[in-house]
Structure formats: C-alpha cells, structure tokens
Amino acid sequence: MEVTVEVFDKQALALEYLSEENEEVSEVLYGGGARGGKTFLGCLWQVLRRINMPGSVGLVCREESVKLKDTTIVTFFEVLSLLHYTSAVDYNATRLTATFSNGSVIYFRDLKFLPKDPEFDRLGSLGITDLFIDEAQQVCEKAISVLKGRFSVLNGKRADGSTWHTVPKALYTCNPKRNWIYNDFVKPAKNGTLKNYRRFIKSLPVDNPHIDQAYIDNLLRADRITVQRLYFGNFEYDDDPATLCDFDAISDLFHNEHIKPVGGRSCAADIAGKGHDRFVCISWIGNVAYIKVDEEYSPGKEVETTLKNLMIEDKIPRSLTIVDADGVGSFLESYLNGIKEFHGGSPPMDKARYTNLRAECYFKLAEMINNRKIRIVCTDEQRERIQDELGALKQAEIDNDVTKKGIIKKEIMKAILGHSPDYMDALMMSMYFRRSKPTAGAQATVKVRKEED
Structure with missing residues (x-):
C-alpha cells in the first residue's frame, strides 16, 4: 500500500x-x-x-x-x-x-x-x-x-x-x-x-x-x-528563568565605554592543573577587567612567577589579589604571602540571602553585568567563550520555595558548556572585593518621656 x-x-x-x-x-x-x-x-x-x-x-x-x-x-x-x-x-x-x-x-x-x-x-x-x-x-x-x-x-x-x-x-x-x-x-x-x-x-x-x-x-x-x-529564531536569547545574566547586558559587557579604568587595582586568578581547565588571570582597574593571562596549563612555579610579575607590573597589592584555593591554587598563598584565598563553600557575607560565598559572588557578578557596571577588554575568541559561559550561569532550585539563593553546581555548568567556566570563575572571584555588607534596614532610636505625676 x-x-x-x-x-x-x-x-x-x-x-x-x-x-x-x-x-x-x-x-x-x-x-x-x-x-x-x-x-x-x-x-x-x-x-x-x-x-x-x-x-x-x-x-x-x-x-x-x-x-x-x-x-x-x-x-x-x-x-x-x-x-x-x-x-x-x-x-x-x-x-x-x-x-x-x-x-x-x-x-x-x-x-x-x-x-x-x-x-x-x-x-x-x-x-x-x-x-x-x-x-x-x-x-x-x-x-x-x-x-x-x-x-x-x-x-x-x-x-x-x-x-x-x-x-x-x-x-x-x-x-x-x-x-x-x-x-x-x-x-x-x-x-x-x-x-x-x-x-x-x-x-x-x-x-x-x-x-x-x-x-x-x-x-x-x-x-x-x-x-x-x-x-525570529534568534539563538542569542535565552528564556530560562534561572538564567542570571540578560543577553543584551552580556553583549554590552565588552562595549561599556562609559566605564573608565579609574579606581583601585585588583586581581583574580583561576588556576589550572595539568590537563584540566585553563589558567586565567584578570587584572582590574576600577571596574574595567583585562584578561592578562590565558593559558591551558602552567606548572606551579610558573604560575607563582607569572602572578607575582603581574602584581608588580600592574601595581596590584597582594591584599587585593585572590586565587581559587579549592583546587591546585591552594599552594600559592604559601609562596605569595598576603594574597587572598577563595573558598567557594565558605560562609557568605550576607548569610541570610546566599548559600555560600560562591553564590554570593556570582549573584554580585550578575547584578553588575545587568546594570552595565563592568567592562571587559579581551580578544574576540575570549569574548565568545565568556559569552557562552555567562549564558550557563543559572540559579539553583529556582522553583523551590527556599530563602537562600544558590548557583547550579560546577559539574552541571561543565556539562552544559562542554568545558570548565574558567573565565567566569575568575570574574566571579573578582566580586569578592565588590560585595556590600548586608544592612538591617532603616533604624531609629525612639525616646519616651515619662510624664511626672
């Protein structure tokens, strides 16, 4: 038939x-x-x-x-x-x-x-x-x-x-x-x-x-x-409500010319182990980020030397330098005394709102991106990868009625991207120096006068 x-x-x-x-x-x-x-x-x-x-x-x-x-x-x-x-x-x-x-x-x-x-x-x-x-x-x-x-x-x-x-x-x-x-x-x-x-x-x-x-x-x-x-079939837009960064804001991230390289200097580094991820180091002047190091792998001694030279060349204080200490970067503080160690699972500054430090810094990064308060200076190839990584930044358990905000696990990000979000991790750690202390809201002292009999 x-x-x-x-x-x-x-x-x-x-x-x-x-x-x-x-x-x-x-x-x-x-x-x-x-x-x-x-x-x-x-x-x-x-x-x-x-x-x-x-x-x-x-x-x-x-x-x-x-x-x-x-x-x-x-x-x-x-x-x-x-x-x-x-x-x-x-x-x-x-x-x-x-x-x-x-x-x-x-x-x-x-x-x-x-x-x-x-x-x-x-x-x-x-x-x-x-x-x-x-x-x-x-x-x-x-x-x-x-x-x-x-x-x-x-x-x-x-x-x-x-x-x-x-x-x-x-x-x-x-x-x-x-x-x-x-x-x-x-x-x-x-x-x-x-x-x-x-x-x-x-x-x-x-x-x-x-x-x-x-x-x-x-x-x-x-x-x-x-x-x-x-x-229109536009692949640059994402309708997932868990996505933290607006696509237009991500695109603007590399063209926010109103953000000038003025202010304090800081640095964040995501360290790569042999055969894993990338060694990415971001140097900041105010809220303008420059990707100064981008390597597939560097031995421990070279990482130490590279980071030390960067801090000297860009006049970055050690107290304003932070490295991922949950992985292979854990050794660096022993050789570069005074730098900050980032432990993503440690308590956040605002314990009432975020599950851990990693979540707090990622939400701060999304806030600054969406409000066009950051500019990134990088190559076209780096820009493409940063855009991909920021598109994978999502809130965890968005449908659950929870009081604290979290971020999806890094393993899930890797599965979405097919690689580790190394540039985004370095950007996220940079927010360590840009967080604000939580406030209890407006407060007032009230005095009550007792009338005499």
Whole structure:
C-alpha cells in the first residue's frame, strides 16, 4: 500500500540530507522557531528508516522522560497512524521500545544529566543505526559525545535479498539556545565554517504552510525574548528563568565605554592543573577587567612567577589579589604571602540571602553585568567563550520555595558548556572585593518621656 505524506520544503530538505543515499551528511540540526514541524519530522524519519531498513536500530531521546512520553512518543504514534502502520509495531511501554514486524527497533530514552552518572553509563552498550534527539538544546554536550560512539548497526538485508548500508545519521531538533548547538552548528553556519558532514536548517513558524495565522498573531504579542526566540529564531536569547545574566547586558559587557579604568587595582586568578581547565588571570582597574593571562596549563612555579610579575607590573597589592584555593591554587598563598584565598563553600557575607560565598559572588557578578557596571577588554575568541559561559550561569532550585539563593553546581555548568567556566570563575572571584555588607534596614532610636505625676 502506498501512502502520501505531505511535508513542507524545509522538512523535505532535511529528509534528503538524512536519507540512506546521502553519505556526505551525518548530522543535521533542524529548528530555531516554534511550530516548525520538528518532532513530526524526527518521528517520520525514524519510522521510514525502520520500515525501509529491516533490522535497523533507532534511538529517540529527550532530556526528560515525562516530556518524551507526553510529546515525542505521542507524535510517534500519530505518524504510525498516518502511515497506516500501527498494527505492524509492538510498543512496550515498560521498556520504552517499539519493535517493528521486520525486526527493526526504536529505543526511547531520556538524556537528563545526573551528577551520579556523568558518563551516561545507564545507556549501556546500546548499538544503534541512527539517532533523533528532540529539543536537543536541553541535552548536554556530554550525552551527544557518548552517543556518537554507539553507531554500530550500519548494515542489513531486506526480504528480497538486497542489502542496505548507511553512514551514522543523527537528527537534532531544537529551539534557540546558546550552547553546543549554537557553537557546533549555528555560529559556524553563519560564518561559513560549518563542517562538511553537518547541516543546519533554520525552520521558523512562517515556513510551515499549515500554521494558523491566529497562532502567529498571538506569538507576536508575547514578550520580547519569546518573540526573538520563537518567531525570529534568534539563538542569542535565552528564556530560562534561572538564567542570571540578560543577553543584551552580556553583549554590552565588552562595549561599556562609559566605564573608565579609574579606581583601585585588583586581581583574580583561576588556576589550572595539568590537563584540566585553563589558567586565567584578570587584572582590574576600577571596574574595567583585562584578561592578562590565558593559558591551558602552567606548572606551579610558573604560575607563582607569572602572578607575582603581574602584581608588580600592574601595581596590584597582594591584599587585593585572590586565587581559587579549592583546587591546585591552594599552594600559592604559601609562596605569595598576603594574597587572598577563595573558598567557594565558605560562609557568605550576607548569610541570610546566599548559600555560600560562591553564590554570593556570582549573584554580585550578575547584578553588575545587568546594570552595565563592568567592562571587559579581551580578544574576540575570549569574548565568545565568556559569552557562552555567562549564558550557563543559572540559579539553583529556582522553583523551590527556599530563602537562600544558590548557583547550579560546577559539574552541571561543565556539562552544559562542554568545558570548565574558567573565565567566569575568575570574574566571579573578582566580586569578592565588590560585595556590600548586608544592612538591617532603616533604624531609629525612639525616646519616651515619662510624664511626672
């Protein structure tokens, strides 16, 4: 039986790149706006691959299992119904698997980042033919890296004796977000540097000929960030309420010419161990920050010498120099007597508002950025990375009714970014010297005069 399925132009282009015959393209990012047919495209592609490639294995993922079941799997069954193929598929709701009559299988899995499982070992030794990640902007880069090593079922035989072969194929659908999807696909596509095995297809509401105009009109009445993200597909805007720094404020951070290099001098250094993170040192004049040191790794003695020379050259007092003492920087105070040691877990100045010193300094950093009170002088490459890192600065447990404010763990930041937030950590430690003591509010002394009898 033949079934005609109508897709619009950008969906058809994605299916062309994702076809078995196309051996050049292995990864496609599709999306950018609302109602661009993202989930339907992914489910249709998965079902067609399973039908046409007997014995193949597809993996369909979303960050959270609840949303996977409530949205992606619901669309999957809609596609099966559209193709009149529901009876040929056995779905196991407990194991979250769909087994086709020709031996093909689709596994449905969540990809939520769990600190106790940073390597996603829970996925086991799963062998797959292709991968569809719905709302990929919510999934951390580490999960993608792990799954790229699972493409092993790339050949098979059809009932008529012919064989099929495919290169690994991955489809990521998304709404705008400035994380790995932006760095790997969106920005390179804009700059003309996208790797030849990748494609980015920007699909917006206006690309969908079936969308109701009333939906468009209502979307355009939303707030500025929502319109920029979901109508225009602007990846520079983030709608996560836990995000502390406004995107426009982050962009202004490097152009705040009204902030002059006037005032006291200070310094903050985030030290890198061998094979880990970066050695970043920021020199401040007032509220203008200069990134003076940016190295992948320096031995202990070189770190000491570099930091000492910087303090001399920039006339920075040791009492206004602070280093991360929770890691490899813990040795420095022994050699550079008088510098401050930063312990992120220590008590904050304002104990009533913040969980620890790290949270207090990060909230102060966000406050100064959003109020345009800081300027950073750096290279274009450093600016790109700083913008990415500040986009990952989020409040922890924002939905919980807690009295003290905290920041998401560094391990989660690393998972979001794919690397350590070294520049942001150095900026955060710089706030140690810019905090204000909490006040008890306005107070008044009242004297009561006792009348004489």
